[in-house]
Amino acid sequence: MEKNNKVIQxxxxxxxxxxxxxxxxxxxxxxxxxxxxxxxxxGAGKTTAMKMLIGISNPTSGKAKxxxxxxxxxxxxxxxxxxxxxxxxxxxxxxxxxxxITFFGGIYGLxxxxxxxxxxxxxxxxxxxxxxxxxxxxxxxxxxxxxxFSVSLLHDPKIVFLDxxxxxxxxxxxxxxxxxxxxxxxxxxxVFVTTHYMDEAEYCDRVSIMVNGKIEALDTPKKLKxxxxxxxxxxxxxxxxxx
Amino acid sequence: xxxxxxxxxKSYKNVKALQDISFDVKPSELFxxxxxxGAGKTTLFRVLTxxxxxNEGTATxxxxxxxxxxxxxxxxxxxxxxxxxxxxxxxxxxxxxxxxxxxxxxxxENYDLIKDIYVQIEPFKNRRAGKLSGGMKQKLAxxxxxxHKPKVLFLDxxxxxxxxxxxxxxxxxxxxxxxxDITILVSTPYMDEAALCDRIALIQEGQILExxxxxxxxxxxxxxxxxxxxxxxxxxxKSLNDYEYNHxxxxxxxxxxYTDKRKDFxxxxxxxxxxSNQLSNIEITETVATIEDTFMELAK
Numbered sequence: 012m013e014k015n016n017k018v019i020q021x022x023x024x025x026x027x028x029x030x031x032x033x034x035x036x037x038x039x040x041x042x043x044x045x046x047x048x049x050x051x052x053x054g055a056g057k058t059t060a061m062k063m064l065i066g067i068s069n070p071t072s073g074k075a076k077x078x079x080x081x082x083x084x085x086x087x088x089x090x091x092x093x094x095x096x097x098x099x100x101x102x103x104x105x106x107x108x109x110x111x112i113t114f115f116g117g118i119y120g121l122x123x124x125x126x127x128x129x130x131x132x133x134x135x136x137x138x139x140x141x142x143x144x145x146x147x148x149x150x151x152x153x154x155x156x157x158x159x160f161s162v163s164l165l166h167d168p169k170i171v172f173l174d175x176x177x178x179x180x181x182x183x184x185x186x187x188x189x190x191x192x193x194x195x196x197x198x199x200x201x202v203f204v205t206t207h208y209m210d211e212a213e214y215c216d217r218v219s220i221m222v223n224g225k226i227e228a229l230d231t232p233k234k235l236k237x238x239x240x241x242x243x244x245x246x247x248x249x250x251x252x253x254x
Numbered sequence: 255x256x257x258x259x260x261x262x263x264k265s266y267k268n269v270k271a272l273q274d275i276s277f278d279v280k281p282s283e284l285f286x287x288x289x290x291x292g293a294g295k296t297t298l299f300r301v302l303t304x305x306x307x308x309n310e311g312t313a314t315x316x317x318x319x320x321x322x323x324x325x326x327x328x329x330x331x332x333x334x335x336x337x338x339x340x341x342x343x344x345x346x347x348x349x350x351x352x353x354x355x356x357x358x359x360x361x362x363e364n365y366d367l368i369k370d371i372y373v374q375i376e377p378f379k380n381r382r383a384g385k386l387s388g389g390m391k392q393k394l395a396x397x398x399x400x401x402h403k404p405k406v407l408f409l410d411x412x413x414x415x416x417x418x419x420x421x422x423x424x425x426x427x428x429x430x431x432x433x434x435d436i437t438i439l440v441s442t443p444y445m446d447e448a449a450l451c452d453r454i455a456l457i458q459e460g461q462i463l464e465x466x467x468x469x470x471x472x473x474x475x476x477x478x479x480x481x482x483x484x485x486x487x488x489x490x491x492k493s494l495n496d497y498e499y500n501h502x503x504x505x506x507x508x509x510x511x512y513t514d515k516r517k518d519f520x521x522x523x524x525x526x527x528x529x530s531n532q533l534s535n536i537e538i539t540e541t542v543a544t545i546e547d548t549f550m551e552l553a554k
Contacts (some may be wrong), residue, residue, distance in 0.1 A: 053388045
């Protein structure tokens with residue numbers, strides 16, 4: 012029973028580039044509906060670890076299951092069952108809001124009928140009725156990010172991976188974004204967020220911090236702050252990363 | 255001799271990038287422009303560094319007019335653009351040498367000014383700039399912007415995309431530069447960095463919302479803020495948004511920042527309401543405003 016609730020299970024996962032261990036035997040679990048923060052300095056190994064979890068990079072050794080599928084042998088099944096959004100790659104600027112939804116719906120294999128239904132719901136929920144036929148490139152950054160998050164959920168994934176989702180977005184839109192994340196988590200979708208902005212870490216249920224390829228801390232923000240005698244996550248991070 | 259901006263406006267087609275912006279930066283002040291992407295920060299930097307001409311208004315930098323004395327400004331300011339703009343195919347040392355030469359000086363002549371920063375990247379002086387990590391690129395860019403000993407330094411989002419350790423070191427460097435009589439105008443989308451400036455301007459959609467010291471700005475916040483927490487964050491946000499007396503409801507890490515419309519607000523009433531919405535483990539405690547609270551209140 013308990014096992015079914017773990018949608019990400021990682022044990023001793025390692026990635027070597029030559030002699031260099033970019034990811035060095037990391038072990039952790041993520042529960043269904045959890046908002047899990049995956050932190051680390053530039054070069055700590057976050058991106059490499061995430062690439063293995065989303066099935067686009069083969070681990071050197073260790074074990075990992077994502078959405079019930081093995082990262083070594085079932086990478087294609089993983090891709091179908093997860094959503095992905097990053098600040099860098101989001102939507103096509105030269106397609107309209109509606110065209111982007113249709114395009115990604117098609118990629119995820121949704122039926123035309125389903126895409127139509129989803130488009131209407133999504134556009135209404137985001138309040139984008141007036142710009143549904145506007146090119147995405149003309150929208151403010153915050154709107155793009157919210158739309159991009161919704162698109163990553165089009166195919167009802169079990170887990171959504173967010174790679175630094177709110178960088179540069181204004182504070183109000185940013186909060187609307189986090190409300191969307193809470194809503195998704197409340198519906199049972201697991202949210203895996205990488206970021207190096209520590210105030211973003213404070214929103215997560217649990218947070219792991221990677222230093223030089225290893226997970227050096229993993230707990231709720233509250234407990235991490237107690238453990239490191241720090242007033243916020245930024246201090247926790249500085250204490251860990253500076254050693 | 256710092257910076258003086260008087261009623262500057264700049265439009266691109268239909269977009270009003272800057273609308274009637276005025277402020278002064280005192281000599282050797284560390285002044286922050288705080289605002290999200292699209293607020294107009296970069297446009298303002300480009301006007302002040304003479305790369306763009308405003309539609310209306312005037313400005314001086316180090317005592318020189320940005321339009322009529324643009325050449326003098328260029329030799330008296332350092333500018334670090336938001337996008338990494340050094341030569342990726344030149345080494346660390348070659349980039350620095352190149353910028354020194356352009357400004358008619360040498361690395362040796364002003365080495366004192368950059369020494370603290372340069373020693374951190376010196377072990378990599380023969381590495382190409384394109385192969386440096388984010389934190390090291392940023393340090394090199396700062397050295398190149400300083401090598402001609404500018405009176406005024408413009409830094410456009412120097413810490414965006416840089417991890418917390420490098421960010422902290424960067425701000426410590428700025429504080430030291432300030433001691434050497436350099437006026438600094440720095441922009442950032444990160445509200446927590448605002449507290450490190452002498453004074454800040456909050457900017458959104460081309461307009462300045464407020465200018466003051468960080469301490470004064472948070473003191474101006476008009477209401478008592480409460481930290482609210484419960485067993486289910488999403489239900490809590492929904493319930494607070496439904497509460498008829500709410501003035502603002504914003505997620506803030508593990509809490510919600512809540513303000514109430516009523517002057518005689520009693521948190522116990524809110525507690526009763528939240529309990530009636532099937533929430534449990536409810537905590538409501540007073541907290542103090544941050545720069546971000548103020549920004550959102552002004553931008554509302």
